[in-house]
Amino acid sequence: AECEDADEGAKVTDDGEPKACGVCGDLARGYHFNALTCEGCKSFFRRVVKRSTQLHCPLLNNCTITKKSRRSCQACRFRKCQAIGMRGEMVMSEEQILERRIRIQEKKMRAAASQLSPRQEEMIQELLLGHRSTFDPTFSHFRGFRSLDRNTHQIIKSVIEPFDLTTYMIQDIIRFSKSFQAFRSLSMGDQITLLKGATFEIMQIRFNMVFNSKANNWKCGSLTYCLGDAVRAGFQPLLLEPLLKLHQTLRKLDLQEEEYVLIQAMSLFSPDRPGVLQHSVVDRIQESLALTLKTWIDCKRTDPEKHLLFPKVIACFTEMRTMTEEYSKQILQIKDLQPDTISPLIMEVVSKDG
Incomplete structure (x- = not known):
């Protein structure tokens, strides 16, 4: 099984240019759980996977996730984490x-x-x-x-x-x-x-x-x-x-x-x-x-x-x-x-x- 920190040292880019988090658009610090994300979305994904919580969107399951809005809907944020390839099996306790x-x-x-x-x-x-x-x-x-x-x-x-x-x-x-x-x-x-x-x-x-x-x-x-x-x-x-x-x-x-x-x-x-x-x-x-x-x-x-x-x-x-x-x-x-x-x-x- 792959471990959650196996890719912690991966560089954000080959050319040294900053890249955006695939979930919220914040500055990405590296590849986490198989996807390019910021520290905030990395921690969020880990917490949700560990808690095995059933998340529900209060609206239409299509909330826009940005740096400013990412805390407003956990369900849509988690769904976007999965959509960009973040893998729950890589989260180690x-x-x-x-x-x-x-x-x-x-x-x-x-x-x-x-x-x-x-x-x-x-x-x-x-x-x-x-x-x-x-x-x-x-x-x-x-x-x-x-x-x-x-x-x-x-x-x-x-x-x-x-x-x-x-x-x-x-x-x-x-x-x-x-x-x-x-x-x-x-x-x-x-x-x-x-x-x-x-x-x-x-x-x-x-x-x-x-x-x-x-x-x-x-x-x-x-x-x-x-x-x-x-x-x-x-x-x-x-x-x-x-x-x-x-x-x-x-x-x-x-x-x-x-x-x-x-x-x-x-x-x-x-x-x-x-x-x-x-x-x-x-x-x-x-x-x-x-x-x-x-x-x-x-x-x-x-x-x-x-x-x-x-x-x-x-x-x-x-x-x-x-x-x-x-x-x-x-x-x-x-x-x-x-x-x-x-x-x-x-x-x-x-x-x-x-």
Whole structure:
């Protein structure tokens, strides 16, 4: 089977002239899934194929797809992707990509005993230091707590508190990211792109560390949050139902702190975020992190089913990726209804160029 990144390095043209995306007319960056497309349509096609969603055109199934209109009708955009030759079977999941890389690395290391290298140990310690200095599970440094009014239907009285906490978490995630030398060595543009892409995912990984799977709530310092608080804040079931399921699944894995921080770092160093320029550098870092996580599990875990843990973690990691876009969309909807509830920092994270 062909893989999705087999043609990632293909040149746009032989003469060096820019070419247009076959779907929307935007600047094409290369051949993706067998067709010449821009990064936006490449990412869109991947998302639709992975979700296996049934798309429907609200009009006559002949919408004009341009750079400006491409978000208005997903069904016609996807149909045009297929019409220019984009092939769904070439889309690999994150699990397949990472597992393939791990298999290659394992072949190189098979002769050696399964143990963490000094570099891997050093990487884990750097991650732990950065995590512990930017995440307090008791939330003792957060001063924004105020009593939640769960008996009111007025959104404004109940949403300020959760979004204060979100802003606080984002600030800590920024500090967490900047604590790594590998992250600081990237261009400022790539740092911003990676942070904006990973913030929601890292936030959920951190919230999972305080998630009570029996009560289905999150213990954040002096307050306990439940799904109802997110509903009152304006979030919709399309996000909340799979999000709760994700937290339940991830918590059942009983991850250790080292495993949590490695997953956070893998999310941060995701080379397929749209707009990443130092793709190969970020790709190597994520591959190294994934291999370190698998080696850690092999070395430190003693339970008989430990060989299943890595693929389960990667499956959760992949599931989070599918929720980021919906989270951003719902934040923007809440912003329209209650402009004063969403901080500029949250808006900076969710606002992406199209």
